[in-house]
Amino acid sequence: MMTHIAALIFDVDGTLAETEEAHRYAFNRAFSEAWLNWTWNQAIYRQLLKVSGGKERILTFAPDASPELVAGLHGRKTQIYTKMVASGQVSFRPGIESLISSARAQGLKLAIASTTTRANVEALLGARRAFFEVIACAEDVRRKKPDPEVFDLVIKRLDLPADKCLVLEDSINGLKAAQAAGLATVVTPSLYTRGQDFSGALAVLPDLGGVTLAKLIELKG
Numbered sequence: 515m516m517t518h519i520a521a522l523i524f525d526v527d528g529t530l531a532e533t534e535e536a537h538r539y540a541f542n543r544a545f546s547e548a549w550l551n552w553t554w555n556q557a558i559y560r561q562l563l564k565v566s567g568g569k570e571r572i573l574t575f576a577p578d579a580s581p582e583l584v585a586g587l588h589g590r591k592t593q594i595y596t597k598m599v600a601s602g603q604v605s606f607r608p609g610i611e612s613l614i615s616s617a618r619a620q621g622l623k624l625a626i627a628s629t630t631t632r633a634n635v636e637a638l639l640g641a642r643r644a645f646f647e648v649i650a651c652a653e654d655v656r657r658k659k660p661d662p663e664v665f666d667l668v669i670k671r672l673d674l675p676a677d678k679c680l681v682l683e684d685s686i687n688g689l690k691a692a693q694a695a696g697l698a699t700v701v702t703p704s705l706y707t708r709g710q711d712f713s714g715a716l717a718v719l720p721d722l723g724g725v726t727l728a729k730l731i732e733l734k735g
Protein backbone atom coordinates (compact mmCIF):
# COMPACT_ATOMS: atom_id res chain seq x y z
CA MET A 515 0.00 0.00 0.00
CA MET A 516 1.23 3.45 -0.92
CA THR A 517 0.86 5.79 2.00
CA HIS A 518 1.19 9.55 1.91
CA ILE A 519 2.96 9.55 5.24
CA ALA A 520 6.36 7.99 5.83
CA ALA A 521 6.91 9.36 9.33
CA LEU A 522 5.10 10.65 12.39
CA ILE A 523 6.87 13.37 14.35
CA PHE A 524 5.70 13.86 17.92
CA ASP A 525 6.09 16.78 20.27
CA VAL A 526 6.47 15.56 23.87
CA ASP A 527 5.08 17.90 26.53
CA GLY A 528 1.32 18.15 26.24
CA THR A 529 1.23 15.92 23.14
CA LEU A 530 2.50 12.50 24.26
CA ALA A 531 1.35 13.18 27.81
CA GLU A 532 -0.12 15.94 29.96
CA THR A 533 3.28 16.59 31.48
CA GLU A 534 2.90 20.23 32.41
CA GLU A 535 1.30 19.73 35.82
CA ALA A 536 4.18 17.41 36.74
CA HIS A 537 6.67 20.00 35.49
CA ARG A 538 4.93 22.73 37.52
CA TYR A 539 4.98 20.59 40.66
CA ALA A 540 8.69 19.85 40.12
CA PHE A 541 9.55 23.54 39.67
CA ASN A 542 7.71 24.42 42.89
CA ARG A 543 9.50 21.65 44.81
CA ALA A 544 12.88 22.81 43.53
CA PHE A 545 12.07 26.38 44.59
CA SER A 546 10.98 25.41 48.10
CA GLU A 547 14.03 23.16 48.59
CA ALA A 548 16.18 26.20 47.73
CA TRP A 549 14.28 28.25 50.36
CA LEU A 550 12.84 30.48 47.67
CA ASN A 551 9.45 31.98 48.34
CA TRP A 552 8.29 31.32 44.77
CA THR A 553 5.11 29.45 43.89
CA TRP A 554 3.88 28.95 40.36
CA ASN A 555 0.12 28.48 40.38
CA GLN A 556 -1.74 27.45 37.21
CA ALA A 557 -2.38 31.07 36.17
CA ILE A 558 1.29 32.02 36.49
CA TYR A 559 2.43 28.83 34.78
CA ARG A 560 0.03 29.43 31.89
CA GLN A 561 1.82 32.75 31.25
CA LEU A 562 5.28 31.20 31.61
CA LEU A 563 4.46 28.46 29.10
CA LYS A 564 4.53 31.12 26.39
CA VAL A 565 8.29 30.90 26.82
CA SER A 566 9.98 27.70 25.59
CA GLY A 567 12.46 25.99 27.92
CA GLY A 568 12.63 25.59 31.70
CA LYS A 569 15.63 27.83 32.34
CA GLU A 570 14.06 30.51 30.17
CA ARG A 571 10.85 30.26 32.21
CA ILE A 572 12.73 30.72 35.50
CA LEU A 573 14.48 33.79 34.06
CA THR A 574 11.21 35.23 32.80
CA PHE A 575 9.76 34.88 36.31
CA ALA A 576 12.94 36.10 38.07
CA PRO A 577 14.97 38.19 35.61
CA ASP A 578 17.60 39.05 38.26
CA ALA A 579 18.41 35.41 39.12
CA SER A 580 22.07 34.50 38.54
CA PRO A 581 22.96 31.93 35.84
CA GLU A 582 24.24 29.64 38.65
CA LEU A 583 20.96 29.81 40.55
CA VAL A 584 18.95 29.19 37.39
CA ALA A 585 21.11 26.22 36.39
CA GLY A 586 20.94 24.75 39.90
CA LEU A 587 17.18 25.10 40.17
CA HIS A 588 16.64 23.70 36.71
CA GLY A 589 18.93 20.73 37.37
CA ARG A 590 17.11 19.86 40.58
CA LYS A 591 13.73 20.36 38.93
CA THR A 592 14.72 17.90 36.19
CA GLN A 593 15.71 15.31 38.84
CA ILE A 594 12.36 15.69 40.59
CA TYR A 595 10.43 15.51 37.31
CA THR A 596 12.23 12.46 35.90
CA LYS A 597 11.70 10.63 39.19
CA MET A 598 7.95 11.34 38.99
CA VAL A 599 7.83 10.06 35.41
CA ALA A 600 9.91 6.96 36.19
CA SER A 601 7.54 6.09 39.02
CA GLY A 602 4.61 6.12 36.62
CA GLN A 603 2.98 9.36 37.74
CA VAL A 604 2.61 10.65 34.16
CA SER A 605 0.76 8.52 31.59
CA PHE A 606 0.38 8.86 27.81
CA ARG A 607 -2.65 10.68 26.40
CA PRO A 608 -5.47 8.66 24.77
CA GLY A 609 -4.63 7.07 21.42
CA ILE A 610 -0.87 7.66 21.58
CA GLU A 611 0.16 4.09 22.38
CA SER A 612 -2.04 2.56 19.68
CA LEU A 613 -0.93 5.09 17.07
CA ILE A 614 2.70 4.29 17.84
CA SER A 615 2.11 0.56 17.48
CA SER A 616 0.16 0.81 14.22
CA ALA A 617 2.76 3.19 12.76
CA ARG A 618 5.46 0.65 13.62
CA ALA A 619 3.38 -2.21 12.21
CA GLN A 620 3.00 -0.33 8.91
CA GLY A 621 6.68 0.53 8.67
CA LEU A 622 6.41 4.26 9.31
CA LYS A 623 9.33 6.01 10.96
CA LEU A 624 8.76 7.64 14.33
CA ALA A 625 10.50 10.76 15.57
CA ILE A 626 10.51 13.16 18.50
CA ALA A 627 10.86 16.92 18.05
CA SER A 628 10.94 18.52 21.47
CA THR A 629 12.53 21.56 23.02
CA THR A 630 12.53 20.04 26.49
CA THR A 631 15.70 18.46 27.86
CA ARG A 632 16.77 14.98 26.72
CA ALA A 633 16.55 13.64 30.28
CA ASN A 634 12.84 14.56 30.44
CA VAL A 635 12.10 13.08 27.03
CA GLU A 636 13.91 9.81 27.68
CA ALA A 637 12.32 9.43 31.11
CA LEU A 638 8.86 9.72 29.60
CA LEU A 639 9.57 7.38 26.66
CA GLY A 640 11.18 4.74 28.86
CA ALA A 641 11.54 1.49 26.93
CA ARG A 642 9.62 2.97 23.99
CA ARG A 643 12.71 5.02 23.22
CA ALA A 644 13.89 2.25 20.89
CA PHE A 645 10.82 2.75 18.66
CA PHE A 646 11.97 6.24 17.66
CA GLU A 647 14.40 6.58 14.79
CA VAL A 648 15.19 10.22 15.62
CA ILE A 649 14.94 11.97 18.97
CA ALA A 650 15.76 15.69 18.82
CA CYS A 651 15.68 17.67 22.07
CA ALA A 652 16.65 21.02 23.59
CA GLU A 653 20.35 20.13 23.59
CA ASP A 654 20.35 19.57 19.81
CA VAL A 655 19.23 23.04 18.78
CA ARG A 656 20.16 26.66 19.41
CA ARG A 657 16.70 28.08 18.90
CA LYS A 658 13.60 26.67 20.55
CA LYS A 659 10.08 26.48 19.14
CA PRO A 660 8.43 28.50 17.53
CA ASP A 661 11.70 28.49 15.59
CA PRO A 662 11.61 25.59 13.07
CA GLU A 663 15.19 24.46 13.85
CA VAL A 664 14.19 21.30 15.76
CA PHE A 665 11.83 20.19 12.97
CA ASP A 666 14.38 21.00 10.25
CA LEU A 667 16.86 18.83 12.13
CA VAL A 668 14.41 15.94 12.49
CA ILE A 669 13.47 15.78 8.81
CA LYS A 670 17.12 16.01 7.86
CA ARG A 671 17.94 13.08 10.17
CA LEU A 672 14.93 11.11 8.95
CA ASP A 673 16.17 11.78 5.43
CA LEU A 674 12.62 12.43 4.24
CA PRO A 675 10.98 15.33 2.42
CA ALA A 676 8.72 17.46 4.63
CA ASP A 677 5.60 16.45 2.71
CA LYS A 678 6.08 12.79 3.70
CA CYS A 679 5.88 13.63 7.41
CA LEU A 680 3.04 14.42 9.76
CA VAL A 681 3.53 16.34 13.01
CA LEU A 682 1.50 15.92 16.21
CA GLU A 683 1.57 19.01 18.43
CA ASP A 684 -0.43 20.58 21.25
CA SER A 685 0.61 24.25 21.24
CA ILE A 686 0.74 27.33 19.06
CA ASN A 687 4.54 27.52 19.45
CA GLY A 688 4.85 23.96 18.20
CA LEU A 689 2.40 24.51 15.36
CA LYS A 690 4.26 27.64 14.23
CA ALA A 691 7.60 25.81 14.33
CA ALA A 692 6.25 22.89 12.30
CA GLN A 693 4.56 25.17 9.78
CA ALA A 694 7.77 27.14 9.29
CA ALA A 695 9.49 23.83 8.49
CA GLY A 696 6.80 23.10 5.89
CA LEU A 697 5.21 20.26 7.89
CA ALA A 698 1.52 19.35 8.05
CA THR A 699 0.36 19.33 11.67
CA VAL A 700 -2.49 17.81 13.64
CA VAL A 701 -3.07 19.61 16.94
CA THR A 702 -4.46 18.00 20.10
CA PRO A 703 -4.71 20.90 22.56
CA SER A 704 -3.68 20.11 26.14
CA LEU A 705 -4.61 21.49 29.56
CA TYR A 706 -2.53 24.64 29.11
CA THR A 707 -2.92 25.21 25.37
CA ARG A 708 -6.70 25.01 24.91
CA GLY A 709 -8.02 28.17 23.31
CA GLN A 710 -4.80 29.06 21.50
CA ASP A 711 -5.00 30.02 17.83
CA PHE A 712 -4.36 26.88 15.78
CA SER A 713 -5.18 28.32 12.37
CA GLY A 714 -3.30 26.53 9.62
CA ALA A 715 -3.41 23.18 11.41
CA LEU A 716 -4.49 20.19 9.32
CA ALA A 717 -6.97 19.35 12.08
CA VAL A 718 -7.60 20.21 15.72
CA LEU A 719 -8.80 17.17 17.72
CA PRO A 720 -9.53 16.89 21.46
CA ASP A 721 -7.09 13.96 21.61
CA LEU A 722 -6.01 10.98 19.50
CA GLY A 723 -8.34 8.49 21.19
CA GLY A 724 -9.86 6.34 18.43
CA VAL A 725 -7.92 8.20 15.73
CA THR A 726 -6.41 5.56 13.45
CA LEU A 727 -3.38 5.90 11.24
CA ALA A 728 -5.73 5.56 8.24
CA LYS A 729 -7.67 8.58 9.52
CA LEU A 730 -4.46 10.65 9.79
CA ILE A 731 -3.44 9.62 6.28
CA GLU A 732 -6.88 10.62 5.03
CA LEU A 733 -6.63 14.01 6.79
CA LYS A 734 -3.28 14.65 5.17
CA GLY A 735 -4.76 13.82 1.75
Ligand SMILES: [Mg+2]
Nearest residue numbers: 525527528684
Ligand atom coordinates in the same frame (compact mmCIF):
# COMPACT_ATOMS: atom_id res chain seq x y z
MG1 LIG B 1 3.97 20.70 23.62
